[in-house]
Amino acid sequence: MDYNQDVLPANVLHWNYRGFTEFPLSRLSGEESEVTDIYLKENLISRVPKEICRLENLESLYLSGNDITELPKEISKLRCLKCLDVSGNRLRKLPDEVGEMRSLKFLILDENELTELPLRLSELRALRYLSVCDNQIQWLPQKPVYNYHHCEFRFWRNLRLKTIPYSLWYHMFRDQQTRSLNIGCLNVQTDLPAANKKIRLKIAQGSREREIDINTPIQHDKIMGRNKIFPPSLYELARRKIYQILSDIAKRHTDHNEISSWRDYNYNNVRNLEQNFEEFNIDSNYDINGNNTVTPLNKISNSGKVRSYYVPSDILNEHFRFLPQFMKVELSNGPVSRCENALCKIPVFDFVFYEFCFGKIVLIDNMTDVILSAAFCSKTCADTWRIGKEVIPWSLIEDH
Structure with a gap:
């Protein structure tokens, strides 16, 4: 050269x-x-x-x-x-x-x-x-x-970050020291306007009570409030179930280094789903120019190395080609979160119930309080998680 x-x-x-x-x-x-x-x-x-x-x-x-x-x-x-x-x-x-x-x-x-x-x-x-x-x-x-x-x-x-997910704090910061003197965010005193759908927290500080607005993921389109409870859509329930199946198959591929499909695991409900989509005659494997967009799944990656693990998007692209493209994109990206109830862990896409509480992060020379957000698949799971915690009251503010 x-x-x-x-x-x-x-x-x-x-x-x-x-x-x-x-x-x-x-x-x-x-x-x-x-x-x-x-x-x-x-x-x-x-x-x-x-x-x-x-x-x-x-x-x-x-x-x-x-x-x-x-x-x-x-x-x-x-x-x-x-x-x-x-x-x-x-x-x-x-x-x-x-x-x-x-x-x-x-x-x-x-x-x-x-x-x-x-x-x-x-x-x-x-x-x-x-x-x-x-x-x-x-x-x-x-x-x-x-x-x-x-x-x-x-x-x-x-500076616009006001809260972190409870499970992120639990696994990364609980009883552990960071390598920082100052996080420079998660500051209750800083009140910049929220850009997406807002949740307003009411925080008691001594004899004072103040309000702070929290940004939520744009994917969380349907947020249940204390006085606004409704069931998830059938589409949300379908995505939760399919994603769990994708995760299960990906884990089996990784653990056993095998190339198989959902058909090997007796997922009859998915077989019925495939048959229903076939009736719509949707061919989502080709773009507008007729080019095949699916890369077959195999043990050898593009770099020539043997795959060490598989993820849901691998399984989706190989074995769930019958799904429409918009659904494949959502399932490839995965859920924004999983239910914080340790006995549940169901994927949460656009339907969510929130709770908030305080946690502590240990810096190099001091300690700071931060707001933790917890996402749940249902009010039942949220109520279970609330037991023994000092939760922060909140209300939902409509889109603006």
């Missing part, structure tokens, strides 16, 4: 501070597969091209200090990528397909404009460091990382 001595060694591209206004993929002259590391810090790049997937052996990509507003979903095809640094840009959203980058160990997203995180981040079992400090995060997934104890998760200084 000849880069006019820009690169030493040849498989590592040191292109920091070069004034690039475009991602310099064209400079590789058809030798993209040789590159393992690219340094493009502090340039003027505003777009990452879809063709980045040609860098099939890329292991590290450093793009901090540019002007990038979004990443193409094709970046998920970089199956060898271990480190991705896009801090100091203007990212507003991450593609859901980021969950397919299963070699990723370090994901640095500090100083961007992100308001939420993809639910599929929890599919990244190799992830060891995830940082989303100094963004505009309004809520956190119940499980942002797969393993709380082997991945350092940092979300400091997201």
Whole structure:
């Protein structure tokens, strides 16, 4: 490879501070597969091209200090990528397909404009460091990382973040010390306006009572209140059941390293579902140009390595092709949370009952109180969880 001595060694591209206004993929002259590391810090790049997937052996990509507003979903095809640094840009959203980058160990997203995180981040079992400090995060997934104890998760200084999920606090912060002096968010005293559907908490502080508005995930469209209780839709119940089946099959694939389908597990209700969809004559495996969009599931991944685990989206794309595309997208991304009742754990998509309480996070030199949110599949589960806890009264505020 000849880069006019820009690169030493040849498989590592040191292109920091070069004034690039475009991602310099064209400079590789058809030798993209040789590159393992690219340094493009502090340039003027505003777009990452879809063709980045040609860098099939890329292991590290450093793009901090540019002007990038979004990443193409094709970046998920970089199956060898271990480190991705896009801090100091203007990212507003991450593609859901980021969950397919299963070699990723370090994901640095500090100083961007992100308001939420993809639910599929929890599919990244190799992830060891995830940082989303100094963004505009309004809520956190119940499980942002797969393993709380082997991945350092940092979300400091997201001023719009007022609460964290109870299970996230329970597994990451309960009786453990953080590596921070100041979280810089979760501050009851800071009252920025909520952007999505709001929940208003009434917090008693000594002789005073104050109100604070909480952002909720936009996916939680149907929120039950204390005086507003209604049953979940049949669609919600169907998604819960199908996702549980997907999770079950994915676990069996992982534990036994076998390639099988739901048909092997006597899921007669799913067989009936398939037959019903066949009557609608929906062929959701092809795009508008007639191209097959389904990649067959096999033991060998795109990087040539044997799959170490399977997730629900793998099973969905291989064995549930009969489902309409909008449902496959929702099931691939997974539920926003699971019921916080330890004896339930049912997936929760758009129908939810909330409860709130206080928890403590131990910093390096002090301790701080934070508001914890708990999501439930039903009022019954919520009432069970409330026993022995000092819950915070709340009321639902209509969309604005």
